[in-house]
Amino acid sequence: MADAAVRPETPASDSRTPAGGAPTAAHTAAEAAEARIDIDAVTNLLLGTWADTRREARELIKDTAFWQVNDLTVAEHRERTLTQLHLLADNGGGRRAFPAEYGGGDDNGANLAGFEELVLADPSLQIKSGVQWGLFASAIYQLGTKKHWDKWLRPVMSMELPGAFAMTETGHGSDVAAIGTTATYDPDTEEFVIHTPFRAAWKDYLGNAALHGKAATVFAQLITGGVNYGVHCFFVPIRDDEGAFLPGIGGEDDGPKGGLNGIDNGRLHFDHVRVPRENLLNRYGDVAPDGSYSSPIDSPGRRFFTMLGALVQGRVSLDGAVTTASALALYIAITYGNQRRQFDSGAGTDEVMLLDYGKHQRRLLPLVAQNYAQFFAHDELLRKFDGVFSGRADTPEEREDLETLAAALKPLSTWNALNTIQESREACGGQGFLAENRMTGLRHDLDVYVTFEGDNNVLLQLVGKRLLSDYAKQFKGKDAAALARFAAAQTAGKVFHGAGLRRLGQAVADFGSTARSVELGLRAEQQHEILSGRVEQMVADLAAALRPASKLDTAEAAALFNRHQAELIEAARAHGELLQWEAFSDGVKAVTDPGTRQVLTWLRDLFGLHLIEKNLAWYLINGRLSTQRAAAVSRYIDRLCARLRPHAQDLVDAYGFAPEHVRAPIASGAERVRQEEAREYYRARAAAGDEPISEKALQKGRTLQTK
């Protein structure tokens, strides 16, 4: 299925040409007389637990039919993405997560893994699939019961029934509990009346709503017998077979967006639309024909969060998709930086390869380290998700941990993706701005990932609150004097157990023997101590600062909390970064090949030091690093960058992308061909002796003559 146009003119492995002029280091691991990674083995590591599914998905999207095309109108892009979705459905793309009895694969982890890879073809395809199977179908499956599955799962899987996930309203994005749409039960007809009471309660930003959706899973306040039982989800048909809105349904197109224009986002509103009682997706709450309400979960708050938690897979999959998209941008920028030359070094030799510049290494290599950390952390997240959703490890605690972990990792990886893609694009200069080189398109499409499926700042606040409540649990039953002693001794953090991949404070493996961290005090163990110490202290400090809240009235308590909002978010971010670091470290620990282990340990160190450098002021102010040790951090990063420079191409080759996934002309080898042609031209002219002499040389000659 390969298109010859995207195949490199010379194989990428040929980029291992010897160093030209100064300032240059070894360009490749082969030149460096040191350890080298086993590229294939690292590819397997990065592809993770569901490597086979990922390979299968990558193979499928080698078909040009799945590729993003630049310069389509919104209408054309939407049409193309719809066609791709049908093609994907025909290839079984939407089935993996659903039960075998409906033709599904009963494999939640594999489902997300395969779905994430679609970002390489076109992020619009990834997200429209997500709307159809990850949100619309999942609402039916996770919030509904057998009667709903029997009716709708098959046509939804096959794309016969495209649908919208109607949760967000214009007036309420992140605050789902406050939505205005109502579903009032009418016992006379045994129907729910779905109604939009005012403009702010229009459903908004819904994929499949503007054009393609025939039904929607609509979230509304369930009212029966004069009581509001909170947000529930209803299956509501919205369009007839000709695509016209059904009676009582109205809507609007959201129009062109900053990216993801293959998806027909739109608005929906309901004017007393009646649906049968059975259309309530009733796994977590039901209404009997007489209008009486029942639920397996008594607490309205816990019920609400359980329903939302059942839809966590969106967040999980975004973390993986943006990690892969970032890897693509880094592959392009590093490959180009390893071929492109600009400015001579002043040493009279060749122009300098971009990746030999200190600044170029500094801007890109820490991002490669960060991206590797994300791959490892994401695989852990995906395994936890699979454990919960397969039922193998489905306890309330596991669910809560999963939700917290997803809420911690998704913000970091989506923000990192925007930064990484942008830095990669800038590192490629004008070439990076051409749409054909992919990076601007990825940047546009991924922009919204930082605010959808939970605004990043809102998610991090959830994580922060969980950290605070876990912290508070340690002190249950302890008296005020004991608490004061904790606070005074600044050791409170030591007993703190955070949520996530592992409990904080649990020892990680000792890397002392293999880590070649030459800077005393910045080896693996110390990195862990430094990073985890920060989380612990930030949470302890916050808890202390917020303690007076219990004695304040609600408004004053809210104001106190608000004054510490930015710190709460920062603590959650620190927690997420620690989890990424730990996942990377665990990943490296599992490597047996010495060369691979060595290089990945350097890369893990670069990630750890990069995190520490970002917050260096905090460590200094809080007495966690001496000024000497702090000053060593940046120098150590410089050294790690220089050490990793020869391995840069190996590290991005290990992403395992085929030319059909990359498709960026600047990463195809064309740049090296151009450079070599130019150099050959000058060599030939010099050899033939018909090169013009430079004015400078002429002036020097004159000066000599006059003397």
Place this chain on the structure above:
Amino acid sequence: MADAAVRPETPASDSRTPAGGAPTAAHTAAEAAEARIDIDAVTNLLLGTWADTRREARELIKDTAFWQVNDLTVAEHRERTLTQLHLLADNGGGRRAFPAEYGGGDDNGANLAGFEELVLADPSLQIKSGVQWGLFASAIYQLGTKKHWDKWLRPVMSMELPGAFAMTETGHGSDVAAIGTTATYDPDTEEFVIHTPFRAAWKDYLGNAALHGKAATVFAQLITGGVNYGVHCFFVPIRDDEGAFLPGIGGEDDGPKGGLNGIDNGRLHFDHVRVPRENLLNRYGDVAPDGSYSSPIDSPGRRFFTMLGALVQGRVSLDGAVTTASALALYIAITYGNQRRQFDSGAGTDEVMLLDYGKHQRRLLPLVAQNYAQFFAHDELLRKFDGVFSGRADTPEEREDLETLAAALKPLSTWNALNTIQESREACGGQGFLAENRMTGLRHDLDVYVTFEGDNNVLLQLVGKRLLSDYAKQFKGKDAAALARFAAAQTAGKVFHGAGLRRLGQAVADFGSTARSVELGLRAEQQHEILSGRVEQMVADLAAALRPASKLDTAEAAALFNRHQAELIEAARAHGELLQWEAFSDGVKAVTDPGTRQVLTWLRDLFGLHLIEKNLAWYLINGRLSTQRAAAVSRYIDRLCARLRPHAQDLVDAYGFAPEHVRAPIASGAERVRQEEAREYYRARAAAGDEPISEKALQKGRTLQTK
């Protein structure tokens, strides 16, 4: 010319509704019993020296014909922008900079000021104007002589002769001196032969090259008599009246880009194309009929930089355009944040206005402060530019200062623009991602500003080198022992004079009496000392680190330099930020109205503290701030944000944008109308007593009954 659709549904000044629930501060300056800015006066301040021209340009672009339209194909957008350019030409848009005898306005400062405002209509229009009049026409005017002006200036000003500025090559972007295109003089026919020797020497990314350009100013190595006299510029016709390439000319379309798709960027190449000897733009270098070369500037290096310097206006104008574009994004985000409510405070009152959240203030208000600083710094830059180009203050020193200043400010403001627009878009959530709300489009279009007209990192290196050479001049004639004493005492920096708006070390005004900085040690004078001390020390440290270079061979010296590349860039950035701070301070100093002066002083303090916070680790490591003082920085920023929050709307209203410039529905008041409709709905239901009771209340009731 106003389109009713963009006019707000309720006037923006109505946003001054009283505070709703907690946590809220005063929402408006009117509520706060404090100083308040005089909005009109601040608008005048921000519009600066050429306020009249800016107002005139803003009036012109109220015409819908100039507005960016979303969802055009590349071809349609290019056609629309071309039409706009003709319309602009018909309105005299391209004439301001040129001599009166050719129908111009002889006003360089006004020219750039007017040009910068076009970014509000469509950045493609701004940049295509820049290509035609700022680059193509300027090359003819600045590098050519009267014979060229007589022939081409009029048709170029009127758009009868659209042209490309053919400097950049695929193989050489930032390194213009190394371009491969040759212009070899043939004395037999008295012609230059323009030739592209290899693929990497194709001219690339040229606006007007893909479609509309009829001629190009082509930069090439001038070779005559077997000597290469370096890069010169030639006027080369490229297309006939039907738009077909002339013989020997070839080209390619650059295709869709990440933004600015109204401009037809493309590639050009030349196969032994002959142009008359007179087509050499010969102000700085000429070839006589017999082939002998002459130049008013002997040194080839100085000549090259003089020619490039004559084209500095591109960089100057980008600094202004992105500052205005950032202001637009901030206007939208602050206005929306002042109307949009989300999540209730827990205090049972209204939902909280976004701008009342601590994090929301923290993410947006420092950017407003930064943007104000840029307005003041840009006006100083523009005045310096006007001084040089009007001839009033045209000395080699002034030219060098101007170039250094432009190279320092353009990178900061263009990077800041991308961050500011992105933060603004994220602060508006899903609404921010809709194209109609402008921010994604601005982000796409401005992306390339950070790498064109001089890659930002390359420009900052130029600034860094200038700082180093100015520093070195202080020591001319001093012996090694004296230097060592300087270094040892760490006072070397004190005698350092940097380039820019003013000489470093020159005292700035004492703000002690008016600045209400309550934090001891962080008042205006200390901010200046802290910021300038950093620049001085960074430069002194770099100079010390690079001193051994003079004793090394070229390759080793280059390697040494390369190891410090990132620090050099950082020093230049610190220098640019200091200049912005100083410009802001000077701007505030000129204000007489006490309320305005008070609020702008807080804002200037916020900017200063924001800069210090960014580099807090550096100040701690280098012993410039104690940990106590460093810890106070963030707390002080929090307090300044809270203090400025009621003034936020005033500060963005002072940008002076009309609805026709904003055009974002979310900043039109529609959000407030929606919120009020929703609140009215709930109020009415509560009053009528037909509101469903909440399940929680029901459960509480039950519990009470059982008791």
